[in-house]
Amino acid sequence: MTAPSPDPDLRFPSGFLWGGATAANQIEGAYNEDGKGLSVQDVMPRGILTPPTQVPTPDNLKLEAIDFYHRYAEDIALLAEMGFKVFRFSIAWSRIFPLGDETEPNEEGLAFYDRVLDELEKHGIEPLVTISHYETPLHLARTYDGWTDRRLIGFFERYARTLFERYGERVRYWLTFNEINSVFHEPFLSGGIATPKDRLSEQDLYQAIHHELVASAASTRIAHEINPDIRIGCMILAVPTYPLAPDPRDVWAAKQAERANYAFGDLHVRGEYPGYLLRTLRDKGIELEITEADRALLREHTVDFVSLSYYMSVCETATQEAPAGRGNLMGGVANPTLEASDWGWQIDPAGLRTILNDYWDRWGKPLFIVENGLGARDVLVDGPDGPTVEDDYRIAYMNDHLVQVAQAIADGVEVLGYTSWGCIDLVSASTAQMSKRYGFIYVDRDDDGNGTLARYRKKSFGWYRDVIASNGACLIPSPQDAAQG
Numbered sequence: 001m002t003a004p005s006p007d008p009d010l011r012f013p014s015g016f017l018w019g020g021a022t023a024a025n026q027i028e029g030a031y032n033e034d035g036k037g038l039s040v041q042d043v044m045p046r047g048i049l050t051p052p053t054q055v056p057t058p059d060n061l062k063l064e065a066i067d068f069y070h071r072y073a074e075d076i077a078l079l080a081e082m083g084f085k086v087f088r089f090s091i092a093w094s095r096i097f098p099l100g101d102e103t104e105p106n107e108e109g110l111a112f113y114d115r116v117l118d119e120l121e122k123h124g125i126e127p128l129v130t131i132s133h134y135e136t137p138l139h140l141a142r143t144y145d146g147w148t149d150r151r152l153i154g155f156f157e158r159y160a161r162t163l164f165e166r167y168g169e170r171v172r173y174w175l176t177f178n179e180i181n182s183v184f185h186e187p188f189l190s191g192g193i194a195t196p197k198d199r200l201s202e203q204d205l206y207q208a209i210h211h212e213l214v215a216s217a218a219s220t221r222i223a224h225e226i227n228p229d230i231r232i233g234c235m236i237l238a239v240p241t242y243p244l245a246p247d248p249r250d251v252w253a254a255k256q257a258e259r260a261n262y263a264f265g266d267l268h269v270r271g272e273y274p275g276y277l278l279r280t281l282r283d284k285g286i287e288l289e290i291t292e293a294d295r296a297l298l299r300e301h302t303v304d305f306v307s308l309s310y311y312m313s314v315c316e317t318a319t320q321e322a323p324a325g326r327g328n329l330m331g332g333v334a335n336p337t338l339e340a341s342d343w344g345w346q347i348d349p350a351g352l353r354t355i356l357n358d359y360w361d362r363w364g365k366p367l368f369i370v371e372n373g374l375g376a377r378d379v380l381v382d383g384p385d386g387p388t389v390e391d392d393y394r395i396a397y398m399n400d401h402l403v404q405v406a407q408a409i410a411d412g413v414e415v416l417g418y419t420s421w422g423c424i425d426l427v428s429a430s431t432a433q434m435s436k437r438y439g440f441i442y443v444d445r446d447d448d449g450n451g452t453l454a455r456y457r458k459k460s461f462g463w464y465r466d467v468i469a470s471n472g473a474c475l476i477p478s479p480q481d482a483a484q485g
């Protein structure tokens with residue numbers, strides 16, 4: 001590891017929350033232990049690539065995942081070794097309410113997260129908890145068609161209240177729904193909606209998201225009643241959308257596509273349906289069932305901060321035939337100026353600065369980058385201290401994105417922290433592969449489920465430790481960034 005060379009222009013505020021992020025279904029395993037019920041993930045052996053199965057099948061890597069359920073202490077110790085200030089994880093709803101519609105929670109499930117929090121506390125790592133990260137209890141999907149049914153609001157409120165009452169003194173930062181805007185693209189994964197996508201109308205999908213938004217506002221109310229110090233954030237899948245050409249029709253197409261994502265942030269932050277969304281609904285002949293009580297909740301219980309995942313940008317065009325972009329659950333067309341990852345996600349560090357500035361200008365709420373990273377095929381090699389991965393490509397990716405975060409902070413944007421996605425290798429959400437790795441820590445398991453599950457430090461492990469220790473001062477701006485300021 002080269003010694004950090006502090007750069008005075010790259011400043012992160014003191015107290016900046018450096019860390020990493022995960023989700024229960026992608027790390028825990030133990031899918032049927034200690035009273036846990038099934039979640040939608042347990043019947044998605046190929047992620048979003050093929051329709052769900054009727055029952056869990058052994059080829060579903062998430063059933064065991066990386067066995068965090070039994071190895072959490074060892075894993076958290078490794079995160080602490082990197083100097084983590086914050087660790088984002090989700091609580092598996094079906095561990096707490098195995099079916100989702102019971103009245104009493106499962107004590108063994110609650111006790112597991114007590115143990116995780118104990119371990120984090122021991123190492124001085126702040127928890128950041130996602131309440132619902134693509135893991136709706138399967139029973140709610142099959143019996144109620146997931147979030148299309150208004151009754152899920154009540155079930156979610158009970159679940160959230162249980163969490164705030166149990167952990168509300170120990171967990172300050174909470175996120176309600178992971179990437180709420182993804183319901184449109186992946187209704188089963190994101191909204192627990194069992195009806196196949198091609199049989200769902202836009203009316204169904206908007207109504208489902210409306211229910212989630214109301215549930216989010218209702219939980220914000222409950223959280224603040226239980227402990228006013230709790231900070232609730234929304235979570236948006238951020239995809240800056242550029243016009244493919246300067247043609248004004250492309251500019252408008254890009255704006256419309258971007259608004260499809262902004263809309264849900266607008267609702268979370270401003271508490272009312274924005275005019276452009278009302279027009280879209282009108283034009284499509286969609287009439288949502290929105291009660292007065294819904295409106296009051298949305299208006300009065302807006303979020304405290306905005307969190308986002310950022311992996312890529314896309315282009316839009318209304319004027320040209322262009323190849324479709326491949327990427328994080330969203331469409332768009334490919335940007336001819338950008339390189340892509342092994343999975344075709346286009347890499348655009350500057351897009352992160354752009355979206356941070358846009359969100360800050362629009363909402364004026366503190367921002368938290370809760371996902372960002374490079375999914376890549378790593379090769380384990382022998383190193384002086386044992387097996388390792390020479391993942392310079394990951395270091396370059398993260399360095400370049402973090403430099404853009406520093407630029408956004410210099411632009412005046414308030415950024416609370418940064419949790420890189422999959423800080424320890426985990427099972428991919430979209431493809432359910434192990435070989436799409438994001439971590440600083442290599443986990444010995446392949447796509448067929450073979451491997452010892454041993455953990456090995458990659459080269460990026462030491463690099464991130466230095467970044468955190470220097471509070472970002474060892475990051476290296478590209479010559480272009482240095483000139484641009």
Ligand code: BG6
Nearest residue numbers: 023178309328375428429430431
């Ligand atoms: C985000 C999700 O969309 O992208 C994560 O919140 C997911 O759950 C991450 O893992 C990366 O996507 P993938 O498909 O590479 O796992």
